[in-house]
Amino acid sequence: MEPPVRQTHARRDDDGAIRATDSDAALARLSAVSKHYLSDPFIKSFVSRPHLQQPRPPLINIGTYVRSEGLDALVDQWLELAQADGTQAQVVSLGAGSDTRFWRIATGPRRDALRAYVELDFAENTIKKAMAIRKSKELSAVLGPPENVTLAGGGTTLHSPIYHLLPADLRLPPSEVLTPLLSTPTPGSSEPLLSPSHPTLLLFECVLVYMAPAASSRLVQWFTGYFESGVLGGLIYEMYGLEDNFGNVMKDNLRARGISLPGVEPFTTFASVQSRFAQYGFVTSHALSLREIRRSYISPAERERISQLEMLDEIEELELVLEHYAISWGVQLPQNKDTLKARWDTWGLVPYGPAKGV
Numbered sequence: 001m002e003p004p005v006r007q008t009h010a011r012r013d014d015d016g017a018i019r020a021t022d023s024d025a026a027l028a029r030l031s032a033v034s035k036h037y038l039s040d041p042f043i044k045s046f047v048s049r050p051h052l053q054q055p056r057p058p059l060i061n062i063g064t065y066v067r068s069e070g071l072d073a074l075v076d077q078w079l080e081l082a083q084a085d086g087t088q089a090q091v092v093s094l095g096a097g098s099d100t101r102f103w104r105i106a107t108g109p110r111r112d113a114l115r116a117y118v119e120l121d122f123a124e125n126t127i128k129k130a131m132a133i134r135k136s137k138e139l140s141a142v143l144g145p146p147e148n149v150t151l152a153g154g155g156t157t158l159h160s161p162i163y164h165l166l167p168a169d170l171r172l173p174p175s176e177v178l179t180p181l182l183s184t185p186t187p188g189s190s191e192p193l194l195s196p197s198h199p200t201l202l203l204f205e206c207v208l209v210y211m212a213p214a215a216s217s218r219l220v221q222w223f224t225g226y227f228e229s230g231v232l233g234g235l236i237y238e239m240y241g242l243e244d245n246f247g248n249v250m251k252d253n254l255r256a257r258g259i260s261l262p263g264v265e266p267f268t269t270f271a272s273v274q275s276r277f278a279q280y281g282f283v284t285s286h287a288l289s290l291r292e293i294r295r296s297y298i299s300p301a302e303r304e305r306i307s308q309l310e311m312l313d314e315i316e317e318l319e320l321v322l323e324h325y326a327i328s329w330g331v332q333l334p335q336n337k338d339t340l341k342a343r344w345d346t347w348g349l350v351p352y353g354p355a356k357g358v
């Protein structure tokens with residue numbers, strides 16, 4: 001049984017400020033693309049007047065680049081492992097905002113690896129995203145023939161053969177919110193939207209920080225229960241260790257915008273981030289700070305290319321910022337399935353050898 005969650009929680013005044021963090025993420029990505037750190041032909045369709053947006057400072061662009069490279073590599077590897085297992089994977093992106101990952105995968109070399117790609121966010125954000133998708137020929141074309149794409153829920157919900165955009169407040173009891181959306185058959189089908197037997201990756205990119213730890217645990221628990229006899233991966237990107245001066249300044253700035261970060265509180269140290277998925281009961285549990293990913297997990301050729309893009313005076317400042325963000329990941333596997341374990345245990349970032357200075 002899940003402990004009761006007050007319904008009033010869903011309509012707190014600061015929800016608008018939390019939803020608006022999506023624009024920050026989209027603008028940061030647009031900036032990194034415009035400065036050639038990343039390539040993403042789809043992000044401009046999710047930003048209003050993209051050509052008028054000011055680029056972000058180099059430090060932010062590098063952070064966006066490192067975050068994106070780390071997450072992309074792990075998602076790609078998940079899809080590759082599923083293919084090597086002779087099956088297709090599912091991805092569930094929670095608090096997806098304006099993320100373009102589905103379009104990048106669906107137009108890339110792993111397009112055949114996806115069985116389903118599900119995005120969840122507040123209804124106010126999914127309605128905006130559904131509108132942006134309908135408005136853009138480029139985005140719509142990737143979803144499949146128009147007759148196979150349907151809008152529902154007053155425009156807050158979009159279904160296509162593989163991609164599904166769904167409204168949900170992730171803090172509410174999962175049995176009320178997720179069960180009807182993900183585990184009951186979709187209209188016109190006898191299958192649930194999410195198959196419990198396909199390897200499924202949960203992606204939490206900068207979202208759990210806005211939720212109380214108890215609500216995050218409950219959310220993850222719903223998925224671990226649903227995928228009890230299947231393969232489930234978890235991937236989290238967010239801040240940690242915000243007890244120092246840097247963290248206090250960040251929290252003050254966000255507080256001034258009406259945003260608090262209850263989800264970051266248990267994660268005061270890197271070790272606490274590393275054991276996060278173990279705490280959720282997963283069999284593997286790993287983490288790397290963005291600082292470490294930049295130092296040792298980006299190829300030397302890429303590091304060289306990135307260093308040429310913009311002048312960056314303060315490497316120490318960059319490292320301080322990157323040290324406060326981490327990517328953590330883990331896998332839950334059914335018991336006594338050694339062959340599955342041998343394959344899925346290998347999921348993780350691979351270093352390029354020892355760090356050679358910065």
Ligand SMILES: C[S@@+](CC[C@H](N)C(=O)[O-])C[C@H]1O[C@@H](n2cnc3c(N)ncnc32)[C@H](O)[C@@H]1O
Nearest residue numbers: 019021022025095096097121122169170171205
């Ligand atoms: C910082 S943005 C990140 C967007 C996207 N994941 C990315 O990294 O580009 C945080 C997103 O999480 C969503 N979010 C935060 N709390 C949520 C909740 N309780 N239920 C649903 N979505 C939530 C926000 O609406 C927003 O779109």
